[in-house]
Amino acid sequence: MNEQQQTLWDFMRQQSDKLGMQTLQHIGLTFISLFIAVLIGLPLGIFITRRKKFSGAVLGVAGVLQTIPSIALLGFMIPVLGIGAKPAIAALLLYALLPIIRNTYTGIVGVDANVKEAAMAMGMSKWQVLTKVELPLAMPVIFAGIRTATVITVGVATLASYIAAGGLGEFIFGGISLNNTNMILAGAIPAALLAILFDFLLSRLQKLNIRKLKAAAAAAPVLLVVLSLFYFIPSAYGSKLEAGFTPEFMGRQDGNLGLQKKYGLKIRTVVISDAVMYKAAYEKQLDVISGYSTDGRLKAYNLVVLDDDKAIFPPYYAAPIVREDALKKFPGLEQTLNLLSGKINDSIMTALNYRTDYLHQSPERVAKDFLVSKKLWKPARNGNGGIVRIGSKIFGEQYILASIYSMLIQGYTEFDVATKTGLGGTKIVFDALTNNQVDFYPEYTGTGLLAILKPSAKTIDSLTHSKDATYDYVQKEFQKQYNIKWLKPIGFNNAYALMMRKKQAKDLNIKTISDLKRYLESK
Amino acid sequence: MIKVEHLSKHFGGLKAVDSISFDVKEHENMILLGTSGCGKTTTLKMINRLIEPTHGKIFIDGKNILDQPPEILRRGIGYVLQNNGLFPHYTVAENIAIVPQLLKWDNKRTENRVSELLEKLHLTTDYLTAYPNELSGGQQQRIGLARALVADPAVLLMDEPFGALDNVTRSKIHAEFKALDELKRKTIIMVTHDVQEAFELGDRICLMDKGKIVQAGTPAELLFNPKNDFVRGFLKEQRLQLEFKTVKIRDIWRWLAPQSAPQPPPVGGGAILYSDIDLWSGLERFKFTSAETINVTNKEDDVVKAVGFEQLMSAFNQYKQQQAQ
Numbered sequence: 001m002n003e004q005q006q007t008l009w010d011f012m013r014q015q016s017d018k019l020g021m022q023t024l025q026h027i028g029l030t031f032i033s034l035f036i037a038v039l040i041g042l043p044l045g046i047f048i049t050r051r052k053k054f055s056g057a058v059l060g061v062a063g064v065l066q067t068i069p070s071i072a073l074l075g076f077m078i079p080v081l082g083i084g085a086k087p088a089i090a091a092l093l094l095y096a097l098l099p100i101i102r103n104t105y106t107g108i109v110g111v112d113a114n115v116k117e118a119a120m121a122m123g124m125s126k127w128q129v130l131t132k133v134e135l136p137l138a139m140p141v142i143f144a145g146i147r148t149a150t151v152i153t154v155g156v157a158t159l160a161s162y163i164a165a166g167g168l169g170e171f172i173f174g175g176i177s178l179n180n181t182n183m184i185l186a187g188a189i190p191a192a193l194l195a196i197l198f199d200f201l202l203s204r205l206q207k208l209n210i211r212k213l214k215a216a217a218a219a220a221p222v223l224l225v226v227l228s229l230f231y232f233i234p235s236a237y238g239s240k241l242e243a244g245f246t247p248e249f250m251g252r253q254d255g256n257l258g259l260q261k262k263y264g265l266k267i268r269t270v271v272i273s274d275a276v277m278y279k280a281a282y283e284k285q286l287d288v289i290s291g292y293s294t295d296g297r298l299k300a301y302n303l304v305v306l307d308d309d310k311a312i313f314p315p316y317y318a319a320p321i322v323r324e325d326a327l328k329k330f331p332g333l334e335q336t337l338n339l340l341s342g343k344i345n346d347s348i349m350t351a352l353n354y355r356t357d358y359l360h361q362s363p364e365r366v367a368k369d370f371l372v373s374k375k376l377w378k379p380a381r382n383g384n385g386g387i388v389r390i391g392s393k394i395f396g397e398q399y400i401l402a403s404i405y406s407m408l409i410q411g412y413t414e415f416d417v418a419t420k421t422g423l424g425g426t427k428i429v430f431d432a433l434t435n436n437q438v439d440f441y442p443e444y445t446g447t448g449l450l451a452i453l454k455p456s457a458k459t460i461d462s463l464t465h466s467k468d469a470t471y472d473y474v475q476k477e478f479q480k481q482y483n484i485k486w487l488k489p490i491g492f493n494n495a496y497a498l499m500m501r502k503k504q505a506k507d508l509n510i511k512t513i514s515d516l517k518r519y520l521e522s523k
Numbered sequence: 524m525i526k527v528e529h530l531s532k533h534f535g536g537l538k539a540v541d542s543i544s545f546d547v548k549e550h551e552n553m554i555l556l557g558t559s560g561c562g563k564t565t566t567l568k569m570i571n572r573l574i575e576p577t578h579g580k581i582f583i584d585g586k587n588i589l590d591q592p593p594e595i596l597r598r599g600i601g602y603v604l605q606n607n608g609l610f611p612h613y614t615v616a617e618n619i620a621i622v623p624q625l626l627k628w629d630n631k632r633t634e635n636r637v638s639e640l641l642e643k644l645h646l647t648t649d650y651l652t653a654y655p656n657e658l659s660g661g662q663q664q665r666i667g668l669a670r671a672l673v674a675d676p677a678v679l680l681m682d683e684p685f686g687a688l689d690n691v692t693r694s695k696i697h698a699e700f701k702a703l704d705e706l707k708r709k710t711i712i713m714v715t716h717d718v719q720e721a722f723e724l725g726d727r728i729c730l731m732d733k734g735k736i737v738q739a740g741t742p743a744e745l746l747f748n749p750k751n752d753f754v755r756g757f758l759k760e761q762r763l764q765l766e767f768k769t770v771k772i773r774d775i776w777r778w779l780a781p782q783s784a785p786q787p788p789p790v791g792g793g794a795i796l797y798s799d800i801d802l803w804s805g806l807e808r809f810k811f812t813s814a815e816t817i818n819v820t821n822k823e824d825d826v827v828k829a830v831g832f833e834q835l836m837s838a839f840n841q842y843k844q845q846q847a848q
Binding site: 119133 | 596
């Protein structure tokens with residue numbers, strides 16, 4: 001809230017530790033990749049000057065690699081190399097390869113044929129011709145290639161934070177998720193400065209005369225190794241378990257900040273994108289992750305939610321919210337919707353989500369199976385008492401709920417239904433409700449509180465420890481402000497949660513976040 | 524010294540060099556002459572194995588050149604390129620010292636040899652730390668020559684060594700080339716397309732066309748006993764000048780009437796003229812003197828003859844008629 005007033009400078013000073021760490025990681029990532037890319041690219045470039053028939057294939061493959069979108073390339077790396085530094089370095093070095101191979105090739109091929117012939121005719125061996133004539137004369141062109149590769153790598157390295165490799169991308173993508181401009185800039189500006197700085201330094205190197213360039217070429221590998229080591233400075237401190245949190249979770253009061261403040265949890269943490277986090281936990285590359293408590297992947301990957309015993313994660317209990325005038329217009333609607341109340345707990349919702357998200361079954365089929373199992377299903381009456389419009393947000397759980405409600409209405413009332421699913425985020429679907437575009441949709445108490453009502457921090461603090469207090473507050477305020485009614489909660493709580501692999505949690509006897517903290521602190 | 528036997532080089536279906544054979548005697552300067560694409564450069568490069576022959580053998584000093592590794596062979600053969608091929612990232616001193624370095628000479632020996640050569644090529648030691656691009660074309664070519672000569676190889680291969688120079692610089696370097704004593708101890712094979720240069724510098728000339736040797740012989744043989752129309756045609760344009768430059772006064776000595784009374788004091792204080800200069804130079808003398816005749820001394824018997832311009836010309840014509848028989 002007061003983020004808007006906070007200046008970028010304040011933010012950077014406040015986060016200077018993190019900023020320094022991320023910058024070091026960024027430099028380290030860049031130069032490890034670059035170092036390996038030079039180790040591979042230079043010999044490969046030399047090789048294709050000797051065996052020209054391979055030059056087309058090698059340059060072609062390197063060119064194709066260059067065109068793969070960076071996120072996709074990082075994604076391809078995960079099945080092979082997992083998450084963290086290894087896949088990030090592999091992806092970055094693939095990007096750096098093309099300019100290095102191409103410039104090595106062009107540089108050497110471009111050496112005056114007369115000079116090469118003279119070198120051979122003087123009685124130099126092939127190796128001597130390469131090291132004494134071709135490489136020194138091609139060096140400015142090769143340096144230009146390394147320079148291009150460096151700038152590309154500094155840029156692409158921001159994406160490394162998607163797969164838990166750190167770097168300035170943590171701020172950039174955290175800032176985007178949290179809509180925090182200062183955070184974005186705190187990552188983006190240093191990244192841009194790094195690119196400019198390295199480009200400038202390498203351009204100076206390129207302009208050196210050939211004699212000094214010899215020394216520079218000798219110093220370069222040493223410098224590369226030293227800069228590469230930067231990556232390892234921040235990760236020097238370790239802990240028994242490793243956590244992976246989304247950029248958004250990292251920056252939220254009801255996320256990592258709360259974990260540190262209220263629980264005093266100290267765990268080695270990497271930032272990782274939601275898309276790969278669950279799988280990484282399953283593959284034992286991470287031990288603790290942040291997620292949503294009803295996510296289908298919990299079941300798919302055999303994870304267990306740790307109990308939030310100090311209640312730092314606000315409750316996100318789901319309930320249908322309906323405009324008052326719609327309740328009047330469709331008598332019996334409220335009773336019908338309340339049929340679902342208390343019927344779906346966390347594990348049932350997780351199982352349903354698992355079927356749509358992971359087994360790719362249709363929401364309608366999942367909804368019907370569920371209703372049949374609960375003996376709530378009735379065939380549609382095909383009544384014509386008017387059309388109830390159901391809204392939903394754009395993710396699986398909401399599609400399932402919308403299908404269930406639509407079947408209930410058709411089975412229990414004379415009304416017909418129209419579903420308007422996939423209405424983007426909270427703001428879009430809520431606007432649709434208040435503007436009489438839909439009649440109701442399933443909402444979460446936490447979202448109602450934090451995203452729609454946005455009361456003062458003090459009010460939030462006083463409410464979020466209890467699910468009932470939160471529900472009562474949003475019910476009252478929605479009625480007052482928007483004339484919208486919160487019906488009875490469905491039962492499950494789709495909140496932030498820390499989760500671990502079931503087996504590991506059981507082996508270590510960790511059930512709550514406090515257990516986790518105790519385990520981490522025990523020797 | 525160098526013996527080439529049935530040497531061929533085929534590039535695909537093209538016979539760049541087609542079964543040629545020739546000998547080069549020790550300390551001889553053999554010219555491979557011909558138009559572009561006649562195979563002369565390919566022939567030259569096969570001698571230091573920059574190009575490997577398809578068929579045929581080459582012997583240097585009786586040894587087959589294929590018997591030693593190419594690098595070792597090349598360190599014993601000097602090589603001068605048309606565009607000098609100096610290393611742009613080496614100083615003049617370093618450029619000249621390439622072969623000594625490969626041969627692992629000690630620094631003192633290399634240094635001495637480098638400065639000795641610079642002196643012989645009329646370059647001051649100031650140039651040692653300069654880079655090739657700071658030198659003129661003529662200077663660069665001299666450094667290229669120094670580089671080839673530094674390890675005192677017995678054989679020197681030259682690929683159009685003066686081709687990239689302007690006429691003035693070229694004739695200056697030609698003069699130096701002829702005067703350089705180091706070169707007199709070398710067996711040289713030089714490639715050129717310039718007929719004048721071939722006749723001026725060559726002891727013998729191989730005239731090549733389409734991968735074959737059309738005629739091999741001394742300049743006089745080519746001029747006065749051309750084997751066929753190709754040879755005649757090739758030399759036609761500059762024929763008169765070539766003849767004057769090829770024929771020495773010694774060659775026409777017998778047709779010069781003995782003069783009982785040589786002009787006593789050489790007017791204008793001109794230097795003594797010996798009979799081993801070519802006719803062209805002899806005739807040029809008349810440009811600088813008002814005298815009717817000049818004195819020529821035959822080196823072998825110290826006989827002095829006073830000859831006039833017309834006399835020289837008529838003796839030359841008689842010589843030609845005799846050659847043609």
